[in-house]
Amino acid sequence: MARFVKQDNAGPATAPGADGAVVLSASALHESLADPALESMNFLNEIAGRFPHAVSFAAGRPCEKFFDIDAIPTYLRRFESYLREERGMNDAQIQRTVYQYGRTKGIIHEVLARNLRIDEGIEVDPEAIVVTVGCQEAMLLVLRALCATSLDVVFAVSPGYVGLSGAARVLEREVWPVRETPHGIDLDHLEEQIATARAAGRRPRAVYLIPDFANPSGMSLDRERRLQLLELAERYDLLLLEDNPYGLFRADDGERPPTLKALDRQRRVVYLGSLAKTCFPGARVGYVVADQRVASAGGQGLLADELSKIKSMVSVNTSPIAQAIAAGKMLMHECSLVEANRTEARIYRANLRAVLDGLASRFPNAAALGIRWNAPAGGFFIVVSLPFVVDDAALEDSANEYGVIWTPMKHFYQDDDGGGDRQLRLSVSVLEPAQIDEGLDRLQRFVLARLEQSAQGAFGRVNLD
Amino acid sequence: MARFVKQDNAGPATAPGADGAVVLSASALHESLADPALESMNFLNEIAGRFPHAVSFAAGRPCEKFFDIDAIPTYLRRFESYLREERGMNDAQIQRTVYQYGRTKGIIHEVLARNLRIDEGIEVDPEAIVVTVGCQEAMLLVLRALCATSLDVVFAVSPGYVGLSGAARVLEREVWPVRETPHGIDLDHLEEQIATARAAGRRPRAVYLIPDFANPSGMSLDRERRLQLLELAERYDLLLLEDNPYGLFRADDGERPPTLKALDRQRRVVYLGSLAKTCFPGARVGYVVADQRVASAGGQGLLADELSKIKSMVSVNTSPIAQAIAAGKMLMHECSLVEANRTEARIYRANLRAVLDGLASRFPNAAALGIRWNAPAGGFFIVVSLPFVVDDAALEDSANEYGVIWTPMKHFYQDDDGGGDRQLRLSVSVLEPAQIDEGLDRLQRFVLARLEQSAQGAFGRVNLD
Numbered sequence: 001m002a003r004f005v006k007q008d009n010a011g012p013a014t015a016p017g018a019d020g021a022v023v024l025s026a027s028a029l030h031e032s033l034a035d036p037a038l039e040s041m042n043f044l045n046e047i048a049g050r051f052p053h054a055v056s057f058a059a060g061r062p063c064e065k066f067f068d069i070d071a072i073p074t075y076l077r078r079f080e081s082y083l084r085e086e087r088g089m090n091d092a093q094i095q096r097t098v099y100q101y102g103r104t105k106g107i108i109h110e111v112l113a114r115n116l117r118i119d120e121g122i123e124v125d126p127e128a129i130v131v132t133v134g135c136q137e138a139m140l141l142v143l144r145a146l147c148a149t150s151l152d153v154v155f156a157v158s159p160g161y162v163g164l165s166g167a168a169r170v171l172e173r174e175v176w177p178v179r180e181t182p183h184g185i186d187l188d189h190l191e192e193q194i195a196t197a198r199a200a201g202r203r204p205r206a207v208y209l210i211p212d213f214a215n216p217s218g219m220s221l222d223r224e225r226r227l228q229l230l231e232l233a234e235r236y237d238l239l240l241l242e243d244n245p246y247g248l249f250r251a252d253d254g255e256r257p258p259t260l261k262a263l264d265r266q267r268r269v270v271y272l273g274s275l276a277k278t279c280f281p282g283a284r285v286g287y288v289v290a291d292q293r294v295a296s297a298g299g300q301g302l303l304a305d306e307l308s309k310i311k312s313m314v315s316v317n318t319s320p321i322a323q324a325i326a327a328g329k330m331l332m333h334e335c336s337l338v339e340a341n342r343t344e345a346r347i348y349r350a351n352l353r354a355v356l357d358g359l360a361s362r363f364p365n366a367a368a369l370g371i372r373w374n375a376p377a378g379g380f381f382i383v384v385s386l387p388f389v390v391d392d393a394a395l396e397d398s399a400n401e402y403g404v405i406w407t408p409m410k411h412f413y414q415d416d417d418g419g420g421d422r423q424l425r426l427s428v429s430v431l432e433p434a435q436i437d438e439g440l441d442r443l444q445r446f447v448l449a450r451l452e453q454s455a456q457g458a459f460g461r462v463n464l465d
Numbered sequence: 466m467a468r469f470v471k472q473d474n475a476g477p478a479t480a481p482g483a484d485g486a487v488v489l490s491a492s493a494l495h496e497s498l499a500d501p502a503l504e505s506m507n508f509l510n511e512i513a514g515r516f517p518h519a520v521s522f523a524a525g526r527p528c529e530k531f532f533d534i535d536a537i538p539t540y541l542r543r544f545e546s547y548l549r550e551e552r553g554m555n556d557a558q559i560q561r562t563v564y565q566y567g568r569t570k571g572i573i574h575e576v577l578a579r580n581l582r583i584d585e586g587i588e589v590d591p592e593a594i595v596v597t598v599g600c601q602e603a604m605l606l607v608l609r610a611l612c613a614t615s616l617d618v619v620f621a622v623s624p625g626y627v628g629l630s631g632a633a634r635v636l637e638r639e640v641w642p643v644r645e646t647p648h649g650i651d652l653d654h655l656e657e658q659i660a661t662a663r664a665a666g667r668r669p670r671a672v673y674l675i676p677d678f679a680n681p682s683g684m685s686l687d688r689e690r691r692l693q694l695l696e697l698a699e700r701y702d703l704l705l706l707e708d709n710p711y712g713l714f715r716a717d718d719g720e721r722p723p724t725l726k727a728l729d730r731q732r733r734v735v736y737l738g739s740l741a742k743t744c745f746p747g748a749r750v751g752y753v754v755a756d757q758r759v760a761s762a763g764g765q766g767l768l769a770d771e772l773s774k775i776k777s778m779v780s781v782n783t784s785p786i787a788q789a790i791a792a793g794k795m796l797m798h799e800c801s802l803v804e805a806n807r808t809e810a811r812i813y814r815a816n817l818r819a820v821l822d823g824l825a826s827r828f829p830n831a832a833a834l835g836i837r838w839n840a841p842a843g844g845f846f847i848v849v850s851l852p853f854v855v856d857d858a859a860l861e862d863s864a865n866e867y868g869v870i871w872t873p874m875k876h877f878y879q880d881d882d883g884g885g886d887r888q889l890r891l892s893v894s895v896l897e898p899a900q901i902d903e904g905l906d907r908l909q910r911f912v913l914a915r916l917e918q919s920a921q922g923a924f925g926r927v928n929l930d
Contacts, residue, residue: 013668017758021732024776026761028668029771030613067564069545073538080534091469099532099747133598133749133780140779144635146496166778170609172637193820203478203493219742237479239487265488282564284598284784293482296491306494309503313631314605315598315780319749321537324786 032169037162040411043392047399055439056405057355057426059216060380061345062277064430075328082111082331102320104308106131112255112273112287114335119248121262122271128291128304130311131318135243135286136272139208140167140314141307142241142270142288145207147173153197154241155184155210159412161215161243164208178207182374184221185209187228188295194236206239206270211260212247213379216412216425217439220377223257228258233268239292240264245274248338250378251349267292270303275326277380277429278337283326285318348380351428351436355382358440369451380429383409386456388448390424402449404442485674499636502627505876508857512864518818521870522820522891524808524843526549527742528809529895540793547576547796567771567785571596574790577738577752579800583714586727586734593756595776596783600708600739604673605632605779606772607706607735608752611670612638614683618662619706621673624877624885626680629673633898642879643672646837649686650674652693659701671704671735676725678844681877681890684869685842688722695725696734704757705729710739711844713803716814719842732757740791742845743802743893748791750783776835813845816893816901820847823905834916845894848874851912853919855889867914869907 013028026033048056076098083089083097097107109126116122132138143154143164146323154409156164158177168175176193179186183205194204207229211221221229223243233240242260250256261271271289279285290303311317356375359382370387384406388394391408399405407427409420429440478493513521541563548554548562552575561771562572574591581587597603608619608629615637621629623642634638641658644651650672661670672694678685686694698705707725715721726736736754744750755768776782799804821840824847829838835852849871853859856873864870872892874885896904 013670015760021701022732022757023765024757024759026759026771028613029610029719029759030775032778033610033771035776038777043779061566064561065567067560069541069560069563072541076534076537087924095532095534096529098534099745100529101526101741101746114854136781139777145494145498148493163781170775170778205478237487265485274565280564280786281566282785284780284782284787292487292489294489294491295480296492300488303489306491306498309498310495310635312503312506313497313628313635314599314602315749316628319598319747319751319787320783321747321790322749322787325786363518 001157030170034168035166035169036174037166037411040392041162044411045405047395047405051399051403051405053401053441054405055405055431055435057428057431057439057443058405058407059430060216060427061430063347064282066343067280071329072325075325075332077328079108079324079328082327093357098320098324100320102317104317105129105304106287106318106323107320108285108323108330109287111327111330115330115337116271116273116289118334119338120244120259120337122259123288124261124271124291125302128289128302130288130290130304130307131323132286132288132311133315133318134281134284135245135272136163136167137311137315137318138272138288139164139241139243140292141310142173142206142272143167143173144171144310145303145306146239148170150174151202152205153202153344154206154208155190155193155204157210157214157217158414159216159409160208160414161210162412165414170349175208176413180214180217180219182219182308184211184214184219184225185229186410187225187232190232191236194238196347204236204238206241208241208243210243210245212244212256213249213376213381215246215379216381216407216409217383218374218376218379218381221257226257226260226263230263230266230268234266238268240267240269241272243272243274245277245377248278248341249380251347251352256378261289275337278341279326281328283322285326306418310372335350346380348429349378350381350433351431352376352378354433354436355426355428358436359384362440362444363447371447380427382426382428383423384426385423386450387422388450389421391421394450398443398446402442402446404439404446406443472601478714481784493767495635496637497631500631500634502631502876503539505857507878509872511858513870516864516868516870519864519870520855520896520900520907522896522904522908523870523872524894524895525892526895527746528812531808532745536794537790540790540797542793543796544789544793545571547792554589563785563789567782567892569777569782570594570769571783571788572750572785573750573788573795574793576800579797580802581736581738581754583799585709585724587724587754589726589736589754589756590767590877593754593755593767595755595769595772596782596788597751597776599741599746599749600710600737601628601749602709602776602780603737603753604629604706605636606775607671607737607755608632608636608638610768610771611704611773612636615639618667619673620655620658620669622675622679622682623879624681624874625673625879626675629648629875630879640673640879645679645684646830647681647684649676649679649684649690650694652697653698654820658705665903667826669701669703671706673700673706675708675710677709677721678714678841678846680711680844681843681846681872681874682848683841683846686722687735691722691725691728695728695731695733699731702849703733705734706737708735708737708739710742711801713743713806714810714813714845715843716817717720717842720845723735726754736776740802743806744791744794750786750791752763770823807829813894815898816896817843817847819898819901820891820893824849827863827905827909828912836912845892847891847893848888849891850888851915852887853915854886856886859915863911867907867911869904871908876910 109129292303409423413419574594757768872889878884
């Protein structure tokens with residue numbers, strides 16, 4: 001894990017450039033900028049642009065074929081009528097609510113509370129909701145509030161979403177990795193890490209995870225393990241930070257287990273919500289449910305109000321225009337994002353199925369070749385394990401020679417300890433069926449070529465496990 | 466200034482509540498939440514709601530009478546046609562640009578660069594612009610990048626905008642106050658503070674200021690002092706963080722001096738832009754111009770790209786929908802916000818005049834009474850100095866007994882050293898002429914009553930300076 005001790009601050013911060021203009025020294029900028037993960041992200045972000053004819057299984061973006069700018073006025077009008085009819089506002093109040101500076105915690109909290117009740121069975125006081133600039137800001141606010149000093153530690157499943165460790169680095173705090181099993185977070189390893197942290201004088205505060213169809217692994221926690229995790233949180237006095245961007249996109253007709261928040265009897269769960277996949281990313285509207293009470297000399301308040309204070313120093317408030325547009329879409333579907341996403345959910349389900357079936361038909365003797373993949377019950381992502389290294393260099397070759405792009409799993413591991421070296425992530429969310437077919441054909445050619453090269457010793461021994 | 470050393474981290478972070486639910490201890494949350502300024506801001510934010518019939522000179526919000534939700538589709542269409550005609554995008558690309566995840570640095574950089582050229586005479590590479598979630602996020606990003614360790618120090622005029630010191634507290638960094646003269650930042654005191662910081666082993670990095678019609682003081686720097694400040698920045702190897710939310714609202718026909726950025730020959734100036742007062746706050750769109758080069762082992766880049774990396778960990782990107790709406794309004798006025806704000810500027814000018822004239826007519830013997838106020842050349846704010854204390858208790862009394870609200874200046878001082886104790890800020894931006902008249906009548910009654918009470922010894926000696 002990263003260490004944030006930077007003793008030598010004496011170097012020059014700038015130097016004059018040849019043209020007389022100042023040139024800043026990178027070494028005098030904040031350490032979060034020196035994180036090699038940033039360079040990797042840059043490489044990944046740019047590769048699709050560099051190989052525009054490649055089929056990309058890399059983007060975790062939502063399906064975009066139903067995006068329609070012309071719908072925005074309709075969404076706005078629907079939110080306007082909600083403010084008028086359900087909140088009793090007059091025209092001037094409506095204009096002010098949408099256009100002016102406003103409530104730091106946001107203006108769509110009641111719509112979100114209704115959505116959580118309908119779609120997730122979560123009952124929550126709207127006052128416990130803080131609307132944020134996407135889920136990313138929500139993570140930043142929660143980490144800042146909970147990690148009072150650098151002794152405080154948050155745990156997270158590794159491989160994990162890079163946004164969490166990124167936010168922690170910006171705040172000079174540490175996220176400790178916890179291993180993942182095929183059934184989600186490894187509870188034994190979590191207990192080990194807690195013990196290690198305590199022995200080192202650190203204070204474990206919270207565990208971050210995506211219990212449903214995680215990014216990047218696609219793993220889900222069953223109901224039993226959810227209850228065990230809640231019990232563990234009580235035993236070790238931790239909070240659980242539940243992130244749920246993909247929960248609505250189950251790929252079969254089975255019943256989804258309740259969210260941790262729906263099972264939460266002790267207010268141990270801080271629920272992180274995203275509308276990026278269920279409304280549209282362009283609103284940049286997320287939220288956090290923080291109904292934990294906070295006791296101070298002045299009495300008791302809600303953690304949401306503490307997060308709101310930090311938010312006032314980070315972004316003041318979330319664009320009420322963007323909130324209004326997202327909430328308008330929700331209101332048009334009676335606040336159910338399950339309803340709003342019937343078509344999209346069908347597409348994701350079909351895509352997931354098509355990739356899983358396509359892998360099976362293209363690698364009928366996968367086990368003998370040392371190839372395997374998981375079969376997530378939903379979400380956007382599948383992880384393929386291979387008997388050779390699939391790093392950035394392999395990706396460059398795959399894009400350039402074979403016309404197919406994927407994400408090396410190593411980027412989702414915090415430590416550079418070889419985790420994920422022989423795994424890649426396939427994202428299914430933005431592809432058409434024909435692209436999936438063509439992309440998997442190309443992937444097959446890439447994999448078979450590498451296997452052959454491996455057998456010839458060019459890339460190390462093939463591991464036929 | 467605040468100190469961020471919190472050694473005792475051993476206390477319990479939570480306790481069980483009476484209902485079995487966890488209760489967090491406020492002392493185990495981040496220190497920025499313990500800042501008494503937050504309680505004050507809360508008090509200030511709530512007082513207008515508690516006394517709805519009071520005339521409020523407190524709100525620094527822009528004039529809202531021309532807000533019109535029905536204009537949003539027009540703004541969107543204008544931006545759409547810009548993307549189509551000037552950027553050569555097709556429909557699918559346009560939908561993706563507005564709705565999907567997108568460029569971290571934003572999508573309206575070229576519109577903003579055009580605006581800066583037209584309205585401010587600033588020539589800037591659009592690639593050096595990062596679009597942010599309001600100016601608040603821009604401040605956070607710049608502070609994070611520049612203040613690599615807690616030894617790094619940023620200076621700011623005191624009294625100053627609380628958003629800067631708030632962002633610094635969230636990042637565990639220090640903002641050192643620099644005094645203000647009637648002509649803006651006190652350059653002698655700045656030099657003293659730089660020397661003090663260096664002697665203490667600290668590294669001065671930058672000076673934050675609002676050179677035009679500052680919040681809260683209304684002060685402006687003349688051209689000569691701007692050049693002196695740039696020279697000083699060169700001499701001490703500092704950057705200048707120029708915040709310019711009110712620059713377009715000059716109250717007379719005189720010529721506004723160039724911005725620091727327009728005078729900048731060494732790329733010493735990081736320019737912080739806000740569209741809250743010139744488009745609408747509800748978009749939450751601001752930006753930062755950071756054309757400084759950064760040298761690292763890998764070559765040279767722009768500071769803007771470093772800020773963008775931090776932004777990716779704070780908010781991912783600024784809502785492209787909100788960006789599109791704000792840019793659409795700009796494009797409808799050929800990218801000139803001077804043009805877009807002709808009517809608003811006239812209103813602010815008339816209001817500033819009305820308050821200044823109204824004060825003069827209501828306090829004809831001001832000097833004898835120990836009352837004075839400044840006469841800003843523009844912007845939203847006037848500072849009134851009084852011979853008695855005007856703190857939160859006095860404000861409560863003023864709102865409750867006299868029906869007039871204003872802002873105690875002490876809230877704009879970082880240190881609780883009595884700065885601003887006898888000063889209040891009047892904001893003129895959202896009032897109608899009749900409200901100004903009535904509000905000043907009420908303020909007169911409040912002041913005269915306090916003077917009488919002071920003379921009777923109830924509130925301390927009247928200071929007839």
